[in-house]
Amino acid sequence: MGRGELTDRAWARIEPLLPPVSGRGRRWRDHRQVINAILWKLRTGAPWRDLPERYGPWKTAHERLRLWTADGTWQRILDEVIVKDDSVGEVEWIVSVDSSVVRAHQHAAGARKKGAVPPRSRNAVEGEGLGRSRGGLSTKIHLAVDGRGLPMRVLLTGGQAGDNPHLMPLLDAIAVDRIGPGRxxxxxxxxxxxxxxxxxxxxxxxxxxxxxxxSPERDDQIARRAAQGARGGRPPAFDAEVYKRRNVVERCFNRLKQFRDLATRYAKRAAYYQAELTIAAIILWLR
Known part of the structure; x- marks a missing residue:
């Protein structure tokens, strides 16, 4: 096992959730080797064509990423991993949310507008999640983590998008199934x-x-309420001690951006970039 590759424990959790290696047609290349190839790409940020020979053909790894993005395999793996942890009471339902802007490389632009197959996952991205600002092309990652700082859901928008309008869609995407009956x-x-x-x-x-x-109240909101006098109502409740736990989402961003392919966006398709974020989230849950 090389540095950054799947451990035996992580592979034991993932293997039952993957499609069978052999079936109708040719036998697929070993899933573990292909996933390790994708992880190498995420960790280094290198072009696909620079993939080391020990991982097999780069086209095989890229095609597997494409197929499993389209059929929602990556998201299903993340969901199952979260469900397993929630069933033993390890998921802390104190959710912290925040966003981070990622600079898009010039190679991320220019995706064809026709011929793209949108993913069938519930986190499908409309458009390619690219926005243009004074810093150039960028993508904004909206992230929700549990109390331990492990990613629950990720949402992509253009870099110029605001945070607050995407809070409710981000929370709506959180849905952890039960092991037994129940919603x-x-x-x-x-x-x-x-x-x-x-x-x-x-x-x-x-x-x-x-x-x-x-959430702390903004200064302009405080001034507006004070100007209204008694009609402004009482200030919203704010627990400063609980608010100190918000730093877990910042630490999660730091851990995600240790994958160099995520710290700068190189993928043209937003679906592929979101799939890479999902794969990194799976690794964080399995560590």
Whole structure:
């Protein structure tokens, strides 16, 4: 086992969730070798054609990434890993959310608008998730993590997109199935967010969902409420001690961006870049 490759323990968790190696037609190249090839690409950020010979043909690894992105295999693996941890009570439902902008390499631009096969996962990205700002092309990663800082859901938008409008879609994507009967769990106990998510409509939506929302109020909102006097109402409740736990989402971003292929976006298709984020999330859960 080389550096950064799947451990025996991680492979034992993943192997039952993958399609069979042999079936109708030619026998597939060993799944573990191909996944290790994809992990090498994520870790180094090198072009596919520079893949070392020990991992086999680079086209095989790229094609496997494409196929399993289209049929939702990566997302199913992540879901199963989270379900297994939740069944033994290890998932902490104190969810922290934040976003991070990733610079898109010039090779990430120019994807063909026709002929792309959109993924069938529930996290499918509309468009290619690229935005243009003063810094050039960029993509914004919206991330929700549990209380231990492990990624629950990832959402991609253009780099110029705001944080607050994408909070509810990000939380709506969280759905952890049960081992036995029962509906998936979708509602966190607490959601922790910074000032970018502090908005009256967001707080009202959280109250309707019976989710405790902890986010500091912005200065302009405080001034507006003070100007209204008694009609401004009371300030929203804020627990400073619980808010200190928000740093887990920042640490998760740091761990994700240790994969150099994620720290800078090289993939033309947003679906492939999101699949790479999902694969990195799987590795973090299996460590």
């Amino acid at each position: 998936p769990r979708c509602r966190p106990e607490v959601v922790i967010a910074d000032k970018a998510y502090s908005h009256p409509s967001t707080r009202q939506a959280m109250r309707q969902r019976r989710i405790r929302f902890i």
